[in-house]
Amino acid sequence: SYRIDGRKVWIWDFCTDTDLLLVIRPSRGRGVVEEVLGKEYAGQIVCDGWKGYLGWVLQRCWAHLLRVAKVGAEESEEGKSLYGALCELYRQMTRELAKASAKARARRLTVGTRTMDELLRRYGRSPSPGVQKVVTYLQNGSPWWFTFLKHRGMDATNNRGERGLREAIVIRKIVGTLRNWNGAEAFARMLSVLGTWKLHGENP
Template sequence: MSLAFPFLKGALAKMHKWFQESLEPLTKQWLKYIQQPGIRCVDETSYCIDGIKYWVWVATSNEVCVLMLAPTRSSAEVEKLLGADFKGILTSDCYSAYFRQSAMAKQKCLAHLERELESLKTSRFQANREFAADVQQVLATARIHYRHYHGRNLTLEDLGSKRTEVENSLQKIFKATPKKGWPYDAQRLINRLKRHWEEWFTFLTYPEVKPDNNDAERALRPIVIHRKVSGGARSDWGAELVTQMFSFLETMRLQGQNAIVQLCELLSLAGRSPPGLEM
């Protein structure tokens, strides 16, 4: 016996639209929350709407995740996501759109840097390989101090002094220039490390901050899979439904809530009856 769904496409589209409109007030509420002071991990990925390239931006906190659809990958979109005068701590990769965003402090993702250092260890230039190994050791030491603090083996004051030691170790590596100078790849990373000097070890000053941007990447992973499977959305509101639904699911995960139960409760309290399904 074959199973069939006798719903017309138009009826299903109306139902999807109803879901999107029901979720919209809640996602706007969460966006206001994300813009308040706190620790926020941010990232972005591409997404297509009817074949046109858009971007999905994400900001996460301990309890809320917001995915925002935008037409560009510019700093203006970061401002829409976090607000013009964000007072919290911002964790991100080194993409230039985050440079202009205001924040009390910033943390650059160590995992991104460590991946680049790992690739340098196979370079044909010995100076590249030695540079990568030395910087990796400094980053590993910083992570050890971070774990010791959270294991209650270091005080906050001790952790702050460890940051100074770690930064001094990194400076010594920069100054140990080979006779022929640093190869291009090592010099490129040195320039980046210097450009964001105050943003690599923020987690040793504010230990509630994580050294990586994994939370934002984890929140984007489902929408990346959806994009690969579906190819994107066919309408603006359809794309909004995708971002709102994944915002809802990730927020429920962060809060330890049952997503199905909470979604049913949300829809029942929305004050809007679902459209009839024509069969």
């Protein structure tokens, strides 16, 4: 989030292989997604678990999942075991993915779905609060953990989008708040242009 003249607003990051678009809006709701992508958007979205994305073809971010699981691993041996299993599953599902045939990706989807179900059964009744937090996170993300296996070129993480926000976050820490909407819009446009240049290999 950001602040404009003390008012809390949200910076949204829309990123592809070649383009970055940042927009600042007073809302965190799905209306912003519809405004930018259009209500008829039929592509895919890699995202965190925010409910504003529901209704589109989603891939839940594995980087977010593994960060949550890592915290759980610090609380108990069972949490450590679950974290290790998820790391291994992620490695198996994404290994040399660009070279995988459609048939191989389909096999991975079957194995991944079965393994995730087994992990939920195994750890679903754990008394550890940390493990239960991970289990709930996994359940809330179903059925969007393996969408990337159905769509060639789709990422399993939102890391690209996170990188697109880095400059904005650094600047927020420096300036604290933006003064007005005109400045905020100019700020978002500038970072969008600079971020797009970087994606094209340019040095802004």
